[in-house]
Every structure is written in structure tokens, then in C-alpha cells.
Amino acid sequence: MPAGVVIAGGRSTRFGKSDKAVAPLAGVPMIRRVADQLVDVVDELVVNCREDQRATIDDAMSDYPLPVRFAIDTDPDTGPMAGIRTGLAACDHHYAVVVACDMPFVDPAIVSFLLNRVDGYDAAVPRLGDGWFQPTHAVYRPEPMVEACAAALARGERRIVEPLFDLEYVVVEEDELREHGSLDSFENVNTREEFERAETQLEGT
Ligand SMILES: Nc1nc2c(ncn2[C@@H]2O[C@H](COP(=O)(O)OP(=O)(O)OP(=O)(O)O)[C@@H](O)[C@H]2O)c(=O)[nH]1
Numbered sequence: 001m002p003a004g005v006v007i008a009g010g011r012s013t014r015f016g017k018s019d020k021a022v023a024p025l026a027g028v029p030m031i032r033r034v035a036d037q038l039v040d041v042v043d044e045l046v047v048n049c050r051e052d053q054r055a056t057i058d059d060a061m062s063d064y065p066l067p068v069r070f071a072i073d074t075d076p077d078t079g080p081m082a083g084i085r086t087g088l089a090a091c092d093h094h095y096a097v098v099v100a101c102d103m104p105f106v107d108p109a110i111v112s113f114l115l116n117r118v119d120g121y122d123a124a125v126p127r128l129g130d131g132w133f134q135p136t137h138a139v140y141r142p143e144p145m146v147e148a149c150a151a152a153l154a155r156g157e158r159r160i161v162e163p164l165f166d167l168e169y170v171v172v173e174e175d176e177l178r179e180h181g182s183l184d185s186f187e188n189v190n191t192r193e194e195f196e197r198a199e200t201q202l203e204g205t
Pocket residue numbers: 007008009010011012013014015048049050073076077078079080082083084099100101102136188190
């Protein structure tokens with residue numbers, strides 16, 4: 001089984017004063033909802049965040065059924081791609097599933113499908129109908145991705161798609177994804193409004 005890597009080192013500026021990673025979404029910290037969705041498809045969890053987030057996130061993860069390790073940012077505020085690099089650098093699994101802490105509907109069926117598709121590649125990266133890649137909801141071989149991120153950052157390039165171009169990656173299109181699970185998997189929560197919408201969605205299930 002792969003490792004799970006949850007990226008949580010952002011500042012939640014669109015969300016407001018508090019850290020969205022640990023905001024209680026229908027009673028459960030959002031990052032815990034993400035982690036709970038992954039229990040059947042990973043065998044350990046790596047949480048990437050800043051040092052100042054560690055204690056509250058650790059609280060949110062109490063009694064999680066899998067081992068949890070922290071990969072603390074050495075270069076905080078360098079963007080999500082730097083977070084992915086830091087998280088993946090802590091993994092010695094053959095593959096790792098990366099998910100952002102603000103994707104509470106991540107669908108294990110979609111993750112399993114990505115794990116099938118990645119075979120023979122360095123990464124399996126979803127692309128939705130709007131044309132956007134989803135590198136914060138993707139599967140990677142840690143070593144080449146860490147190297148590609150480091151190279152991109154060394155070029156002064158923080159764009160999250162930049163490291164992909166150094167990898168042998170397979171693009172997994174929306175039509176294919178839709179057949180294997182729920183596209184809600186890619187929903188991400190940025191604002192209070194989106195947070196409330198996600199709560200309504202959860203209460204309806
Ligand atoms: N390690 C690390 N992770 C980040 C950084 N910026 C964003 N992230 C994470 O990447 C994911 C997607 O980022 P955003 O949706 O932009 O989250 P955010 O930056 O906290 O929120 P905004 O300030 O509103 O952009 C989230 O899981 C964030 O925690 C960063 O500078 N470092």
C-alpha cells in the first residue's frame with residue numbers, strides 16, 4: 001500500500017483568521033476528514049505543515065488508526081509544491097497519494113483508480129474538464145517528484161505543475177475519473193461560504 005501525504009502548510013487567507021486545516025467541518029476537523037477518507041487506501045499518513053500548526057493538527061489526528069508522521073516545512077510559505085516536496089521527502093514507499101487538507105470529499109475509489117493508473121509512471125495526475133491539472137490530488141513516486149520539485153524551486157519556479165514536466169506522468173481525464181468514483185473528490189474548500197456549503201453537503205449524506 002502507498003503512503004498518504006496531506007499538505008496543510010497554507011495560511012488559509014481566503015478562509016479568514018483561523019487555520020482551515022483544523023476547522024471543525026460538521027464537527028470533525030477538516031484534515032481529519034481527509035485522513036479518514038484515506039484509511040483503506042494507504043498504510044501510513046505523513047502530514048506536511050508548519051511547526052506552529054503541529055500541536056493542533058496532532059490533536060485533530062488523535063486515535064487515527066494508522067501511523068501518522070509529520071514532515072515540517074523547512075521553508076514555510078513557499079507554496080503547495082514545496083509542501084508536496086517536503087511531504088514526499090519523508091516517504092520511503094514506492095508510491096504516495098498526495099491530497100490537500102482542504103479536500104474533505106476525497107474519494108477512496110478515485111484514489112484506488114489513480115493507483116491503478118500510475119503503474120509504470122512517476123505520477124498519475126487528474127485533469128478535470130476545465131483543463132486544470134490536480135497535482136494536490138495525485139499519486140507520485142516520491143523520489144523523482146522530490147527531485148523535480150527541488151529542481152523547479154532552484155529555478156525560482158513555484159508553479160505547482162512545473163515539476164510534472166520532468167516526470168513520466170500519466171494524465172487521468174475527468175471522463176475516466178467519473179466512471180470510477182465521485183468528482184466531489186476534487187472539491188476544495190477555500191472560503192467560509194465553501195466551508196458552509198461543504199457542511200450542508202455532509203449533513204445531507
Ligand atoms: N507546505 C505548504 N503548503 C501550502 C502552502 N500554501 C498552500 N499550501 C497547501 O496547499 C493546499 C492548497 O492551497 P490553498 O487552497 O491555496 O490553501 P491556503 O494557501 O492555505 O489558502 P489561501 O491562503 O486562501 O490561498 C492546502 O492544503 C494548503 O495547506 C505553503 O506555502 N506551504
